[in-house]
Amino acid sequence: MTDEHRSHPRDFVASLEKGLKVLLCFERKHSKLNLSEVARLTDTTPATARRLLMTLQELDYLHSDGKRFWVAPRTLLLARPYLMSRPAPQLAQPVLDKLADRTRQSASLGLLLDHEVLIIARSTGRRTLSTGLGIGSRLPAFCSALGRAVLSTLPLEEIVRYLSATPLDAYTPKTVRDLASATEQVQHCRTYGWAECNEELELGVRSIAVPITSVAGKTIAAVSLSVRAERMSMDAFRQMHLAAIQEARDALRATINFD
Structure with missing residues (x-):
């Protein structure tokens, strides 16, 4: 974030921003990182990255073996204020549990966060997926069902601008990677509602998501369901479970004020 986009740049603590970036660069594919990797992922110098890493280790937010660093259990405290004080995750859980139990699949609720979708609630059905997703997981918006659904009610120019600024990385050989196709997938949701x-x-995993809109028609979140590809085709998936996802969407929209 640049100074021109900050409301009060004089009150902005850049070192805090850098420290949070360090914590956020740890994820499933980057579970343990060395100093140079952290510097590259956070776009900081090795010297700055080292000071940040050592500070976070001293505060017990990171552990280290002397070469690599990984997050410590204390980092869970950073998510607790949101989970405990905001109503959305708590109110959404029974709805997702019902959807997962009814379909025997995994259900998720996500919000748009920069170029990713942040999962704020999730329920795993009896047929467990191997994706390792949970509350706090992030998915790329351009190629996930949740992301496409959340983006779907934006004006076309805004969709194109958003996707143009997004790295279209390949997650599998089937990932859509060109701007036209990525835009078409979002447009599909605008046309059909899912x-x-x-x-x-992830190879072997199919997902369907529907947007959750506010009274004003703005997409504020999305709910999705995921299945193993060997269990059913995409057509069968839609026929069997789309109505249930839409019912969950209606229940979430009626009970939750997303803020």
């Missing part, structure tokens, strides 16, 4: 991801994030 978005899909057919093995683009």
